[in-house]
Amino acid sequence: MMKRVWLYLPFVLLLAGGGCNTRGGKAREVKKIKEEKSKEVYINTDHLEKLWVSRPALKIPESVLYDAKRNVIYVSNVDGKPSKHDGRGFISLLGPDGKVIEQKWVKGLDAPKGLGIYGDNLYVSDINALVVISIPEKKILTRHTDPKAVFLNDVAVAPDGTVYVSDMGASAVYRLQGDHFEKWVVDKKLNGPNGLYVEKGSLLAGLKDRIVRIDLQTQKISDYILHTGSIDGLEADGRGNYLISDWKGHIHLVNTKGEKVLLLDTTPINMQAADICFVPASSNLLVPTFNNNRVVAYRYK
Numbered sequence: 001m002m003k004r005v006w007l008y009l010p011f012v013l014l015l016a017g018g019g020c021n022t023r024g025g026k027a028r029e030v031k032k033i034k035e036e037k038s039k040e041v042y043i044n045t046d047h048l049e050k051l052w053v054s055r056p057a058l059k060i061p062e063s064v065l066y067d068a069k070r071n072v073i074y075v076s077n078v079d080g081k082p083s084k085h086d087g088r089g090f091i092s093l094l095g096p097d098g099k100v101i102e103q104k105w106v107k108g109l110d111a112p113k114g115l116g117i118y119g120d121n122l123y124v125s126d127i128n129a130l131v132v133i134s135i136p137e138k139k140i141l142t143r144h145t146d147p148k149a150v151f152l153n154d155v156a157v158a159p160d161g162t163v164y165v166s167d168m169g170a171s172a173v174y175r176l177q178g179d180h181f182e183k184w185v186v187d188k189k190l191n192g193p194n195g196l197y198v199e200k201g202s203l204l205a206g207l208k209d210r211i212v213r214i215d216l217q218t219q220k221i222s223d224y225i226l227h228t229g230s231i232d233g234l235e236a237d238g239r240g241n242y243l244i245s246d247w248k249g250h251i252h253l254v255n256t257k258g259e260k261v262l263l264l265d266t267t268p269i270n271m272q273a274a275d276i277c278f279v280p281a282s283s284n285l286l287v288p289t290f291n292n293n294r295v296v297a298y299r300y301k
Contacts, residue, residue, distance in 0.1 A: 044263045047300060054294050062077070062112070063275035064076075066277055073094040076109075077112065089110050091105050106138055111127055113275065114152070117135075123176070125154070131143050148170070150170045153167070164184070166194055167193070170186065204224065208230050209228060211224045225256060230248075232274050249265060272288075272292065284298070
């Protein structure tokens with residue numbers, strides 16, 4: 001039987017006042033008032049076990065990515081409005097236990113989101129640019145910019161080093177091959193593409209209500225899994241299924257038959273679930289919580 005656990009998180013509001021009333025030589029005491037409100041978070045304990053929460057606080061974390069070669073975690077921090085060119089965005093470096101090693105590991109970004117790795121380079125989507133960062137030098141190498149890009153979001157890297165980037169605002173997917181950055185696929189079928197995942201000669205794209213396959217050779221788009229709901233993060237679990245997140249705070253397990261199981265619901269406490277990362281070697285699921293300013297790790301069973 002599937003276990004369902006609702007965790008109650010108390011939020012305490014202390015209303016304090018104090019001072020002296022000299023009238024009659026007596027001090028008047030204002031009592032502290034404690035108000036407790038319980039709000040609910042759902043965790044499907046058949047599939048998830050909470051491991052850790054990042055510390056200290058981040059600044060609107062949108063995407064998280066584990067680097068197996070270096071045993072570290074990268075987190076993109078928007079630190080402002082998601083579509084504003086304000087220079088406030090940055091990448092944080094975390095240890096595998098969630099401790100922040102360097103909050104502003106690389107600065108000079110606007111509103112960074114999706115992350116991908118190939119070799120010694122970290123690829124970051126940043127509104128209308130794909131930014132290339134040297135990991136060993138921890139500095140920006142170049143920016144591939146298209147002024148016509150509307151809202152670049154998730155990043156996926158193929159085994160040959162080709163980088164794909166979704167454009168939510170333009171029903172498009174961009175591609176970087178070598179130094180050539182181009183709008184690779186544009187189609188009305190790509191309704192708000194966000195989460196991307198490269199698999200078996202195809203690029204999977206999470207849309208507002210489904211997952212589609214895009215053939216890497218022919219660029220043909222075909223429906224793959226329907227009725228998923230909105231998708232932010234999209235990851236394979238290595239068992240023939242997929243883990244999907246939506247920004248509101250849900251994480252689901254879906255399979256190719258369209259069956260869907262709720263794993264996590266943090267919507268009652270307004271905690272988002274943005275661009276997730278699944279680490280096959282440890283079965284860890286990393287969840288950036290956006291406005292909640294943390295990354296939360298779960299063991300996926």
